[in-house]
C-alpha cells in the first residue's frame with residue numbers, strides 16, 4: 001500500500017495566525033511548521049504500522065519547502081517544490097489513498113480559522129458545477145480523478161464539516177474550534193497526535209468504504225474575486241472566461257486539472 005499525505009499549515013492545532021496577514025507572515029508560522037511535522041509523524045506511524053510500503057509527504061503550503069524534513073519519520077519520502085503539471089506530485093492510480101494534515105476551511109466561511117481558497121487576497125469563492133468548494137474538495141477531486149480516495153483529514157471543525165459534505169467516508173480529526181478568523185479553542189498540540197494516529201488506524205480498517213471523489217465532467221468553474229480588477233483582468237486577457245458580474249468570471253473545462261494547470 002502507498003499513500004500521500006498532503007500537508008498545509010493553517011489547520012494544525014494551536015495555530016490562528018494574525019489579523020490582516022497570511023499565516024506565513026504571522027507570529028505562529030514557526031510553531032505551525034513544527035506542529036505540522038508532529039501531526040504528519042502521528043499519521044505516518046499509523047500508516048506504516050498498518051502495512052504501508054511507501055508514504056510520500058507533500059509539503060504544499062505557500063510555495064512549498066516549509067517542513068523540517070529531518071524531523072519526519074525516516075521511512076517517509078517527500079514531494080517538495082513547485083511547477084508540476086498537477087496537484088499531488090507523484091500520485092498515480094497505484095496509490096491506496098491520500099490524507100490531509102493542516103488543511104483549512106474555504107474562504108466565505110464565518111469563523112473558519114485562516115479560511116481561504118488558494119489565495120486569501122484574490123478569491124472570495126470558487127464554485128465548481130455551481131457548488132462552493134475549497135482546497136480540500138479540489139484536492140480530493142484531483143486524487144479522485146486518478147481513482148485514489150481521500151481516507152483521512154485533520155483540520156479545524158469547519159474544515160471537517162466542509163469535507164464531510166464531499167467525502168463523508170473519510171475519517172477525520174478536529175484539531176480546533178474556530179471562534180473567528182484568528183481565534184480558536186484548540187486541542188492540546190500533543191494530545192491531538194493520539195487522535196490522529198487513531199483516526200488513521202480507523203481509516204485503514206475501513207478502506208473498503210472509501211470512494212474516489214470526482215466532479216461531474218465537464219466542470220464549470222466560477223471564480224469570484226475580492227477586487228473587481230481581478231475579474232476584469234481574467235475576462236479581458238483570457239477570452240474563454242465569461243464575466244458574469246463585475247467581480248465574477250466563469251468558464252467550462254474538460255476536467256478539474258485543465259483548470260488548475
Ligand SMILES: [Zn+2]
Pocket residue numbers: 008009010060061062
Ligand atoms: Zn496554507
